Amino acid sequence: MSDPITEQIHEMGRQSRTAAYALSQLSTEKKDTILRAMAQGLRDASTEILSENQKDILAGEQKGLSSAMLDRLHLDDARLEAVAAALEHVATLPDPVGQVLEDWVPASGIRIEQVRVPIGTIGIIYESRPNVTADAAALCFKTGNATILRGGSEAIHSNRAIASALDAGGKKAGLPEHSIQLVPFTDRASVAAMAGMDQWLDLIIPRGGKGLIETVVSLARMPVIKHYDGICHLYVSEQADQEMAVALTVDSKTQKPGVCNALETLLIQESVAAEFLPKVAAALRSKDVELRGCEASRAILPDLIPATEEDWSTEYLEKIISIKIVPDIAAAISHINTYGSHHTDCIVTTDEAEAEGFLHSIDSACVMHNVSTRFADGGEFGFGAEIGISTDKLHARGPMGLRELTSYQYRVRGKGQTKE
């Protein structure tokens, strides 16, 4: 606790507590006005943000970052305008804070209300994308939470410029001091310092690769909401409409292969495999997807690449799919519950009873019948905004919108009731 990094981060924590109280007292209207002012702050500072972003890009090029990484870092006028517009969109969404979830009067006559309230202070630890600085801050702010952001070293100049623009813009409309703070350090010690200060941070959301999440999970004393892999499955039953099954497989796999709700493993019921596999393989190949198959599938299509045990638990995030033939739905369920990541899994069948059996047996955040796995998404769910897709089972599971950034409290009103 004596090193200066830890001390400075703890001081930020202390300051965020005061901010969190101020934020919890703001009206929805006031918060929305501030969000629009923050968007304007980004526009006003666009020259500086883009020039700071250039420093990150140059440093990234010197470090030899991949072109995909550099693209994620890159900001231009259009991208910055999209970030500003996203803040304005958050201002239009309904505010979950203050919503009464339930109210009732038990026998004693006390009146109990369960009401949504902000969580308090949320720590966001993320990697390269600088837009997360604004997006995450906006969602946490809209729900009345203070935010402590700790971005990656690759985007540090961009992040500083964005955070300072949000603060400058927001303050013009009354943003409480220390509502949105950016940690000025990007080393591992700063993650450890945040993970240890459970007296100031109520929640940490790590956004990034598995290594980052693992580090946070092993260090954190406060709740962590994790966004691990999406090893998503699609099971094609012998009762499936095969044309629909081909379309859903192709869409789930190829519409955006690099995201967590993209398909990774196709399971096919044995009795229809000889008929279905060639059709789906042709459709996937026409979209340049690499096919890796189990032994039984290679007996039908010998040119499939042999799938290894490791394939069943791999999130490719690219145009690769693993294919396994299973005898029946029970084997499909068992495979998914064993190798899956409990994110999103789908059955294709025309048999309603079979579909219901699947939906009730798969231990995943999203279970689907005759829908592309790509619909497991806060936008498609109508949440209006998404902070991520939780692979945890507690507090928030699956797509997380604004309400998942709230807690609740019980407000109890009485007439002097005592127990004795």
Next chain:
Amino acid sequence: MSDPITEQIHEMGRQSRTAAYALSQLSTEKKDTILRAMAQGLRDASTEILSENQKDILAGEQKGLSSAMLDRLHLDDARLEAVAAALEHVATLPDPVGQVLEDWVPASGIRIEQVRVPIGTIGIIYESRPNVTADAAALCFKTGNATILRGGSEAIHSNRAIASALDAGGKKAGLPEHSIQLVPFTDRASVAAMAGMDQWLDLIIPRGGKGLIETVVSLARMPVIKHYDGICHLYVSEQADQEMAVALTVDSKTQKPGVCNALETLLIQESVAAEFLPKVAAALRSKDVELRGCEASRAILPDLIPATEEDWSTEYLEKIISIKIVPDIAAAISHINTYGSHHTDCIVTTDEAEAEGFLHSIDSACVMHNVSTRFADGGEFGFGAEIGISTDKLHARGPMGLRELTSYQYRVRGKGQTKE
């Protein structure tokens, strides 16, 4: 991972996963039948349970446990019957599993249902009370969760006998194997082994003293729901009905001083302190409560024991109360949010607007107006059963009943919708 304790506990984790799946498929009726059979199992094994309990009592006496500790350990026919009856009561409660929390159809036409499901496997780490073995197992079982119990060394014989009776009784009615497992070790290494196996345990609930909770929090990789202190406050406004304020203070402090929702600190508005303090002091003293006061209160009643800074953050859990005079409601709110433990805090006032200001500004699980703090309780809330009172803000806050032992999943039904 190579030591035998860790290996055995991990093996229990693996087995609980299979049990959790079986439990998730049981109907409410089946679960209730099994709960009644577990109650009968306790009754059938009463002779053995009580004789094993005697071993714990003797060992405790030799170790020099306090009489309060020994009383917590002690079982007799009446206490065991109460435990059995509690299992039967859980069988009568509504089952939250399967409840549809929300359903809607977004623009794409997919039908989305948010449904309560079991969490999976829950670890309960507790100290001396052997009844927790049955109580916690019953609540987790009713909600379709597998349970791994790890009790304290003082109660190990009783815990083993109870767990084995639950298993034997339950199996007669179809309890899936490994649904309720008791860790046979009571050393710290077994806590560390449980806290590390996030691949098998979805949640840990530590029940016991601060030291135990701290240990679990620092080691756990999975979510932990904590039950920390209750440093509860009652604020008496100048607008209070003083007779009511005296009654609420006495009830909150003395009706059961050793529990977390008992009152610890009384705050009195300055303008009425000279009138109110002597009345409440006399009433508390007539119940043998020790009074510790701030300087201003000692100016009114010089025989109060001086309160130190430490008193404001102490959970006495006995007949001691700290008293502070504050200028106004803002000072009361600030004191509570600073020194309190965010458990339960109450205002006494006849002014509705003032009460609402308090309820909206206190960052605690239960905020109350004109009610004894002792009403912050699952029983008083009508939950039918209580696994504890969470001082966390995520997933479950305040009194935790059956529904707080569930997660949810999204079930999505479509007609072949694709994104492209």
